[in-house]
Amino acid sequence: MRFSIFRFDPERDKKPYMQDFEIELEAADRMLLDVILRLKARDDSLTIRKSCREGVCGSDAININGRNGLACITNVRELKEPVVLRPLPTFPVIRDLVVDITRFFEQYHSIKPYLINDEPAPERERLQSPEDREKLNGLYECILCACCTSQCPSSWWNPEKFVGPAGLLQADRFIADSRDRATRERLDDLNDVYRLFRCRSIMNCTEVCPKGLAPSRAIERIRLALVKDSL
Amino acid sequence: MVQRVSAVYMLLFLVFLLFHFVLTPPHSYQAWRDWVRSPFVGIAASVFFAALLAHVWVGIRDVVLDYVRPIGARVLALALLGLCLAGAGAWLVRILWLPRP
Amino acid sequence: MLRPENKRPVFFNPVLIQMPVGALTSIVHRVTGILLAAGIPFTIYILDLSLQSDQSWSRVVHLLDAWPFKAIAIVFIWALAHHLLAGVRHLLGDVDVGSGLISARRSAWMVNLGGLAVGLLAAGALL
Numbered sequence: 001m002r003f004s005i006f007r008f009d010p011e012r013d014k015k016p017y018m019q020d021f022e023i024e025l026e027a028a029d030r031m032l033l034d035v036i037l038r039l040k041a042r043d044d045s046l047t048i049r050k051s052c053r054e055g056v057c058g059s060d061a062i063n064i065n066g067r068n069g070l071a072c073i074t075n076v077r078e079l080k081e082p083v084v085l086r087p088l089p090t091f092p093v094i095r096d097l098v099v100d101i102t103r104f105f106e107q108y109h110s111i112k113p114y115l116i117n118d119e120p121a122p123e124r125e126r127l128q129s130p131e132d133r134e135k136l137n138g139l140y141e142c143i144l145c146a147c148c149t150s151q152c153p154s155s156w157w158n159p160e161k162f163v164g165p166a167g168l169l170q171a172d173r174f175i176a177d178s179r180d181r182a183t184r185e186r187l188d189d190l191n192d193v194y195r196l197f198r199c200r201s202i203m204n205c206t207e208v209c210p211k212g213l214a215p216s217r218a219i220e221r222i223r224l225a226l227v228k229d230s231l
Numbered sequence: 232m233v234q235r236v237s238a239v240y241m242l243l244f245l246v247f248l249l250f251h252f253v254l255t256p257p258h259s260y261q262a263w264r265d266w267v268r269s270p271f272v273g274i275a276a277s278v279f280f281a282a283l284l285a286h287v288w289v290g291i292r293d294v295v296l297d298y299v300r301p302i303g304a305r306v307l308a309l310a311l312l313g314l315c316l317a318g319a320g321a322w323l324v325r326i327l328w329l330p331r332p
Numbered sequence: 333m334l335r336p337e338n339k340r341p342v343f344f345n346p347v348l349i350q351m352p353v354g355a356l357t358s359i360v361h362r363v364t365g366i367l368l369a370a371g372i373p374f375t376i377y378i379l380d381l382s383l384q385s386d387q388s389w390s391r392v393v394h395l396l397d398a399w400p401f402k403a404i405a406i407v408f409i410w411a412l413a414h415h416l417l418a419g420v421r422h423l424l425g426d427v428d429v430g431s432g433l434i435s436a437r438r439s440a441w442m443v444n445l446g447g448l449a450v451g452l453l454a455a456g457a458l459l
């Protein structure tokens with residue numbers, strides 16, 4: 001199978017370049033990450049970040065044939081050849097396929113990703129009915145891999161000001177949480193031409209999310225909540 | 232919000248316009264002018280153009296916010312846009328409401 | 333050691349990043365919006381001419397009959413059709429109709445093709 005992989009070593013290279021690789025698939029090669037790791041066994045300078053290798057940690061998000069995804073849960077046999085691998089678009093490249101997503105996490109922190117509730121804590125825990133818990137489905141599963149935000153045109157143009165799909169999905173996760181008391185403040189914070197309203201519902205985010213989540217829908221729900229709030 | 236409300240109104244008006252032109256196209260200057268100058272059409276058209284200008288303001292502002300990064304250029308672009316839209320508005324008021332020879 | 337961030341390259345080339353149908357619909361919605369906006373002064377001018385006098389009205393009628401104008405008109409009709417259909421798709425999405433990924437993909441195709449169909453229809457009617 002033929003691969004074309006983005007290479008950049010800050011110690012040696014002035015500019016990134018694409019390097020071709022060729023490797024026979026073996027029976028055990030199921031996911032793209034398996035093959036990348038075998039390539040790495042051959043050329044140990046090839047760098048990718050990975051950990052769980054089962055789509056849970058989000059560290060091996062890369063751009064695969066133009067589309068962001070997790071190498072560890074991408075079926076390698078379904079990919080068109082040559083398989084072109086690049087780092088996630090718009091993030092500074094640390095080395096080869098590894099990018100610095102500090103900016104992504106800054107946006108994530110900006111939505112206060114934790115429960116805010118000043119009421120005195122009950123003796124044991126803050127309970128939630130099964131129905132209320134249900135509302136968090138499709139929101140809490142996000143693994144913060146940044147596939148969506150990196151494929152979002154609105155995030156390309158205003159990365160510092162637009163929260164981006166992942167951050168907004170999490171904002172909705174806390175807005176939807178029955179135990180959170182800061183819904184108002186959260187909505188006010190997002191009611192801004194930049195923070196929320198840069199989203200043009202292009203839905204690239206939902207197209208690429210490797211966990212099958214729908215940030216575009218969460219954004220829509222926040223928008224609707226804002227409209228209801230202002231009426 | 233402005234964009235959505237204006238969009239809905241424009242959509243309705245454009246459909247109305249389409250039907251008018253297909254079903255009873257104006258054949259003479261007189262007929263056309265009387266139609267435009269009738270109070271109903273005059274008001275509906277004025278609201279349409281107001282909606283259009285508001286829609287375009289939000290629309291082009293969004294485009295500028297996306298692609299024009301330097302703050303000076305951005306302010307300039309928005310000022311220019313506002314000026315053009317205000318000019319268009321004034322022109323339209325003249326066409327639709329001021330007496331003609 | 334890592335170099336400072338500003339020495340790091342960035343992969344960003346929209347042509348090499350895959351664009352799903354929805355993205356195409358969206359970018360064309362933007363382009364057509366700009367095109368239509370650019371056409372406003374001309375539209376107002378035509379409206380002005382058509383309402384000035386008998387003679388200027390006939391000039392407008394002649395103008396609308398000339399083929400360069402028709403060619404431009406077809407482009408604008410396509411643009412308006414696409415913009416309008418994509419706009420309706422947006423508005424439906426706002427009230428949570430068709431915002432699932434599958435239905436959004438389908439409606440994106442419908443908008444793209446529907447706009448072209450109206451454009452072709454207009455071409456047929458005008459030429």
Ligand code: HEM
Pocket residue numbers: 199200201234235238239241242245283286287289290291293294361362363364365366368369370412415416417418419420422423
């Ligand atoms: C005929 C004159 C029109 C002009 C000149 C115009 C212009 C524009 C422009 C420049 C934009 C901004 C594009 C962007 O941000 O990507 C826009 C957005 C929009 N237009 Fe129009 N438009 C017109 C008619 C309509 C109509 C009739 C509808 C109703 C269906 C409509 C629905 C929309 C919507 C929903 C948006 C928002 C898109 C978004 O949020 O990304 N437009 N328009």
Ligand code: SF4
Pocket residue numbers: 058141142143144145146147148149165166169208209210211212213215
């Ligand atoms: S929403 Fe999906 S693509 Fe975006 S960060 Fe979360 S898991 Fe990744």
Ligand code: SF4
Pocket residue numbers: 151152153154155164165198199200201202203204205206215216219
């Ligand atoms: S729907 Fe919004 S957040 Fe998602 S990719 Fe499009 S612009 Fe970005």
Ligand code: FES
Pocket residue numbers: 049050051052053054055056057058059060061070071072073
């Ligand atoms: S290695 Fe953890 S998500 Fe792929």
